Amino acid sequence: MNAAVATSVFGAFMVLTVVLGLLAVRRKGTEKGRPAGLSEWSVGGRSLGTVFIWVLMAGESYTSFSYLGAAGWGYNSGAPVLYVLAYMxxxxxxGYxxxxxxxxxxxxxxxxxxTDMIAHRYRAPWLGAAVALLATVCLLPYIQLQITGMGVVVSTISYGAISLNWAYFLSFAVTTGFVVISGLRGSAWVSVLKDVLVIGTLGFLAVYVPLHxxxxxxPFLDRLVAExxxxxxxxxxxxxxxxxxxxxxxxxxxxxTVVIFPTTVAGYLGARNAEALRRNALYLPFYNVLLFVPMLLGMAALFVVPGLTGxxxxxxxFTMVVDSLxxxxxxxxxxxxxxxxxxxMAVFMLVIGTMWGRSV
Incomplete structure (x- = not known):
């Protein structure tokens, strides 16, 4: 019964995600009166305002690592995980x-x-192609990481009803279909839904877990300091x-590195104007405050589910979430x-597609 309820909630929101992507396509604009083509797909027609740029770039930095890896680092090591807040x-x-x-x-x-910018600046198309190849090799592990993270999440919230292999396949299939249909604009629209859920769930867990x-x-911090x-x-x-x-x-x-990361640059280029990027650079650190929650709750798990390894x-x-909610x-x-x-993952795929479409 639990597996059916949790999986139904998950499935409903995945359908909503696809619908948002389709709505973004219906509202796509044009650039200088002509069909925008690759520009619309890859950089949203350069029309995203402060809010959409904020949620999009926050979405690129707030990945499955935030729910899984950050808590895992807090569980295994503690204070060193704060490097994530510092470098971002x-x-x-x-980036300002x-x-x-x-x-x-x-x-x-x-x-x-x-890669477009590199080829144009140095008047060397071969250099743009070389950077595209290198960037693709470096981005593929990030895509694999997100597939793995989402697969683990899907398998866990289904109480094991969905196997890891099927969870990996579903995560890749949903994301691939989504990014092909909607491009950067669709990713920005879905980022709004994602951020509402992230802020809501982490805010709730930040209060609920210590109280529960x-x-x-x-008492939690006293025990942490003492033990x-x-x-x-x-x-x-x-x-x-x-x-x-x-x-x-x-x-x-x-x-x-993060300032000139290909996906970060894609976020820059999707902005409506430079002022939106400057505001974004001021607002994004506030989003990082949320990362304290999984880090701290990872340390709380030391007392709730001791003995986790590897x-x-x-x-x-997620072990505490499944156990108590x-x-x-x-x-x-x-x-x-x-x-x-x-x-x-969608932005990683989009950037690879753009690089190969223009440079390779």
Missing amino acids: SCGYAL VVGPMLWAYARRHGLVGI YFDGYG KPRWLTFPGHDSGGLGQVWFVTTTLVNSL ADSNLAL PAWAVGLVGVAAALSSIVP
């Missing part, structure tokens, strides 16, 4: 300057992707050298986590 916030600060520059250059020359298992944050103090300092528990030097260097490298530690948060609520949390896989 630093990257957004750099870099984003409008790339947007202006691409708009001026009618370019729709980072520990009678509040006070697991290593999780609250660097280098964390069993982290293999994830100390201050690692934290600073990893934050620096990742903050530089990949099972990534299920620390009714099936319909499990389904809603699963939908939020699944959409956190679909949106970034």
